[in-house]
Amino acid sequence: MIDKHKELIEKSKQYLWLPFTQMQDYDNDPLIIESGEGVLLKDTEGKTYYDGFSSVWLNVHGHRKKELDDAIRTQLDKIAHSTLLGMTNVPAVELAERLAQLTPKGLDRVFYSDSGAAAVEIALKMAFQYWQNIGKPEKQKFVTMTNGYHGDTVGAVSVGNIDIFHKVYKPLLFESYKVSYPYVYRHSSGDTDVCRDECLAELQAMLEERHNEIAAVIVEPMMQGAGGMILMPEGFLAGAARLCQEYDVLLITDEVATGFGRTGEMFAVNHEGVVPDIITAGKGITGGYLPIAITMTNERIYQAFYDDYTKLKTFFHGHSYTGNQLGCAVALANLDLFESEKIVANVKEKSMLIKEELECFNELAHVGDIRHIGFMAGIELVNNKESKQPFQWEKRTGYKVSLKMRELGMLTRPLGDVIAFLPPLASSPQDLKAMIAIMKEAIQTVTEGAAVDG
Ligand SMILES: *Cc1c(COP(=O)(O)O)cnc(C)c1O
Numbered sequence: 001m002i003d004k005h006k007e008l009i010e011k012s013k014q015y016l017w018l019p020f021t022q023m024q025d026y027d028n029d030p031l032i033i034e035s036g037e038g039v040l041l042k043d044t045e046g047k048t049y050y051d052g053f054s055s056v057w058l059n060v061h062g063h064r065k066k067e068l069d070d071a072i073r074t075q076l077d078k079i080a081h082s083t084l085l086g087m088t089n090v091p092a093v094e095l096a097e098r099l100a101q102l103t104p105k106g107l108d109r110v111f112y113s114d115s116g117a118a119a120v121e122i123a124l125k126m127a128f129q130y131w132q133n134i135g136k137p138e139k140q141k142f143v144t145m146t147n148g149y150h151g152d153t154v155g156a157v158s159v160g161n162i163d164i165f166h167k168v169y170k171p172l173l174f175e176s177y178k179v180s181y182p183y184v185y186r187h188s189s190g191d192t193d194v195c196r197d198e199c200l201a202e203l204q205a206m207l208e209e210r211h212n213e214i215a216a217v218i219v220e221p222m223m224q225g226a227g228g229m230i231l232m233p234e235g236f237l238a239g240a241a242r243l244c245q246e247y248d249v250l251l252i253t254d255e256v257a258t259g260f261g262r263t264g265e266m267f268a269v270n271h272e273g274v275v276p277d278i279i280t281a282g283k284g285i286t287g288g289y290l291p292i293a294i295t296m297t298n299e300r301i302y303q304a305f306y307d308d309y310t311k312l313k314t315f316f317h318g319h320s321y322t323g324n325q326l327g328c329a330v331a332l333a334n335l336d337l338f339e340s341e342k343i344v345a346n347v348k349e350k351s352m353l354i355k356e357e358l359e360c361f362n363e364l365a366h367v368g369d370i371r372h373i374g375f376m377a378g379i380e381l382v383n384n385k386e387s388k389q390p391f392q393w394e395k396r397t398g399y400k401v402s403l404k405m406r407e408l409g410m411l412t413r414p415l416g417d418v419i420a421f422l423p424p425l426a427s428s429p430q431d432l433k434a435m436i437a438i439m440k441e442a443i444q445t446v447t448e449g450a451a452v453d454g
Contacts, residue, residue, distance in 0.1 A: 009044075102267075113295065139213060148181065157172075177214070222258060228380065277300075287330065391417055400446045
């Protein structure tokens with residue numbers, strides 16, 4: 001067992017290149033997961049960890065959920081995969097109908113893909129070509145927000161806005177317009193309403209000046225994820241949606257992280273009754289089992305592509321595994337569980353517990369801000385609470401806290417010095433309390449230890 005573990009570690013160092021990972025860090029601290037059960041993951045040495053980040057924001061019902069395992073086995077007895085190019089398949093049709101019923105009214109048309117980034121690429125190309133197809137070809141630009149994250153392919157990075165990830169690729173990207181996202185904690189006023197109103201005014205000024213050349217605004221609704229778990233002030237999303245309508249610009253809401261119950265509503269746009277023109281989702285759609293993502297839109301946009309072939313209005317986009325049967329089958333089983341286990345209502349209720357448990361983090365010397373909605377939370381660590389001065393990024397305080405948490409039995413990934421907490425949606429109150437206790441101890445040990453001096 002131990003020999004096998006050592007051998008795997010050596011081979012992983014020899015052959016693998018991991019996503020978003022400085023491989024020197026991995027080589028210093030390798031970890032190989034062997035199995036999972038419920039909210040726990042087990043490594044090749046037999047040590048267990050809470051899955052405090054839902055295996056990067058995916059997992060819903062825990063690992064090895066019987067109904068999901070069974071759905072894949074049942075589908076496997078029929079077929080694993082056939083193409084969606086020019087034809088369809090049984091679970092892809094059934095899932096599309098279910099999704100149309102779940103998404104906000106009017107978003108009834110599903111385009112499948114296999115990752116959140118691909119779903120975003122599809123949304124961008126769809127919005128771009130929509131204007132071409134209806135005779136307004138000058139509307140080609142996208143508006144995005146500071147700290148926005150929409151995936152790692154070149155189009156998705158072009159509408160992304162996180163310097164540390166995106167700067168190096170800048171010469172490769174298409175140009176998009178940036179407006180300020182309402183980051184209340186870091187806003188000069190520190191006031192929620194002032195911050196919201198200033199950011200809406202900035203968006204309005206942008207649209208007023210350039211709406212003739214703008215195809216769409218893209219935004220992560222309610223909570224920015226990878227940008228640092230940044231919660232929107234109430235009314236911002238609805239205000240932005242109103243402006244898009246007023247200036248005849250499409251609204252794309254990227255719900256890859258927030259969709260499927262994560263924020264305590266099935267989709268985050270429901271918090272403000274917003275119906276976008278295009279919605280993207282992924283992550284939780286299969287309960288965290290298989291790579292399915294979706295881009296959904298309304299009949300107006302769909303009809304702009306519907307014509308004789310020779311008009312060349314076809315949406316020229318597809319992927320080999322679009323509409324994969326195993327993925328669609330497990331997504332259907334996942335949605336059944338959302339109903340039978342009342343997942344969204346449970347998230348709403350248990351998010352109160354998360355809020356209460358996180359409150360005592362305010363007493364920690366280096367916790368600057370706590371942001372939370374549903375099962376999505378971020379704790380921003382700062383060197384100085386009064387001045388909100390960050391730690392020097394080179395100190396990697398967030399990373400050190402995550403290593404400490406791992407030692408204490410929980411896995412997460414920090415976003416710079418923001419500690420992100422996104423447990424599986426089915427976590428019990430006991431699980432949540434245990435995970436939050438680990439998080440608190442790790443933050444306290446690392447930031448209040450002698451080694452940290454700004
Ligand atoms: C994770 C994420 C993506 C990218 O999804 P992948 O499946 O990792 O490609 C896009 N947008 C948002 C908001 C995300 O959180």
